[in-house]
Amino acid sequence: MSRPSFPVPPEAMGALERLWSECHAGYLVGGGVRDALLSGTPHDPVWDLATDAHPEVVLALFPGSTYENRFGTVLAGGVEITTFRRDHSYGDHRRPDTVTFTDSVEEDLARRDFTVNAIAWGKAAHAEEAGWVDPTGGRADLAARLLRAVGDPALRFSEDALRLVRAARIAAQVGLTIERDTEAAMTARAGDVTYLARERIGRELRRMLDVVPPSAAFRILERTGLLAPLFPELAAQRGVPQAKIPGQDLWDHSLGTLDAAAALAPDDRMGKLAALLHDTGKPETAADGHFLGHEEAGARIAQSFLTHLGFGGPDVRHVSRLIRHHMWSYVPAWGDSAVRRFMRRVGPDLVDELLRLREADNVGSGQPPGEGGVAELRERIAEQRRRGVPLDVADLAVDGHAVLAAVGREPGPWLGRTLERLLESVISDPQRNTPERLLTDARAWAAER
Known part of the structure; x- marks a missing residue:
């Protein structure tokens, strides 16, 4: 049996062979084929297969599989198997109003977004040998490092406005130049992104953050006029003076910070988001060459930005906290207690990322x-951790129950205030973190009221 010139995971190859064994057409398609031809390694671990078998047949062939949507896609383990189809009108500029299944792989490939995604490897039902199906010249465009829309670019983008964003991301991700007519159509139809559901934009934003370097995708968005309608909070940074590097403005600085954050921690999406958004508060706080309070404004903008794009509450709070605290300053004259207060103020869970954000900044x-x-403060923080100093109420040698028993009062707001006061005393002097000293202090403070 023939095999493609690139490695295919056993799960995907097994799914193909299962389809072939039942006399169905089966092809590897999509981004996995594109990436494998370019570099041998797909960016997405889920492989796409296309077949003439209808969804109910695929479900029967692959026990435990699930029918994903009304467009003919069945998820079987780590493989998505979709029935060949023709798309009809796209009334909402997002998804086809109706689809029709077909027996033709060529028809299926003709509906796809870009030629480099319209390449298939496999075979038809009853065929002896597997091979390539490439009706739009995708392999030639890959060789020329071109991203070209299938057919009429304006029509392709009008069908699904997310293709505008995907074009920027894919071109940056795999190092392709956008073909002239395709880029012109992107610019002409940039306003169509307002039709997109915010969650779809959020998913593409996450994927753009994984581009190396991520700034490449955002520069394409800006060049094609997509940045402002997609992310007005980011576009507002263009033209805001940034005196630190001659010839650069605030947007250039933010992109440089983003790339540096990605180089420092490639897998930390939240850190990259914080780098991208850390100065979004500057345009609205600019006055006489200063940006007083821009970190608070930026935290608020980031919270709204990320919530709007469908990010979860924990991620939104995490990024907002990083931005709120990113203007910290350190002097070597700090005592150990000042280092501990810094850790307490920003949150022990956030300290390492905050230092990394400063390095990127x-x-x-x-x-x-x-x-x-930064390096000196990082070492001093590490020393405090090695010493196991308390930084949270939970680290105290007593808990609320012990304080209640020692003081002899009913629970109330005073208890939380007392525990915080005890923690502050321990941060100043870790030697005070014993039950005897803490309860003595608690009783003394209770007697003051």
Whole structure:
């Protein structure tokens, strides 16, 4: 049996062979084929297969599989198997109003977005040998490093406006130049992104953050006029002065910070989001060359931005906290208690990411990453951790029940205030973290009221 020139995971190859064994057509298609031809490694671990078998047949062939949607896609393990189809009108500029199944792989490929995604490897029912099906010249475009729409670019983008965003992301992700007519159509139809559901934009934003470097995708969005209708909070940074690097403005700085954050921690999407959004508060706080309070404004903007795009509450709060605290300053004269208060104020869970954000911010400003004592502060924080110093009420040698028993009062707001006061005393002097000293302090404070 023939095999493609690139490695195919056993699960995907097994699904193909299962379809063939039942006399159905089966083809590898989509981004997995594109990426494998370019680099040998797909960016998405889920492979796409196309077949002439209808969904109910696929469900029967693959026990435990699930019918994903009304467009003929069945999820079987780590493989998505979709029936060949023709799409009809796209009334909402997002998804086809109706689809019709077909027996033709060529018809199926003709409805796809870009030629490099319209390449198939496999075979028809009853065929002896597997091979390539490439009716739109996708392999030639890959060889030329071109991203070209299938057929009429304006029509392709009018069908599903998300293709506009995907074009920028795919071109940046795999290093393709957008073909001239395709890019012109992107610019002409940029306003169509207002039809998109915010969650779909949010999913593409997550994927753009994984591009190396991520700034490449955002620069394409800006060049084609897509940035402002998609992300007005980001576009507002263009033209805001940024004096640290001659010839660059605030948007250039934010993109440089984003790329630096991605280089420091490639898998930390929240850190990359914080880098991208950390100065979004500057345009509205700009006055006389200063941006007082921009970190608070930026945290508020980031919260609204991420919530609107469908990010979960924990992620929204995490990024907002990073931005709110990103203007910290350190001086070597800090005592150990000042280091502990810094850790307490920003949150022990956030400290490492906050230092990394400062390193990225420094690089984005044309400075060495360690500017401002980052390395020294990181070592001092590590020393406090090695010593196991308390930084949270839960780290105290007593809990609320012990304080209640020692003081002899009913629970109330005073208890939380007392525990916080005890923690502050322990942060100042960790030697005070014993039950005897803490309960003595609690009783003394209770007697003051």
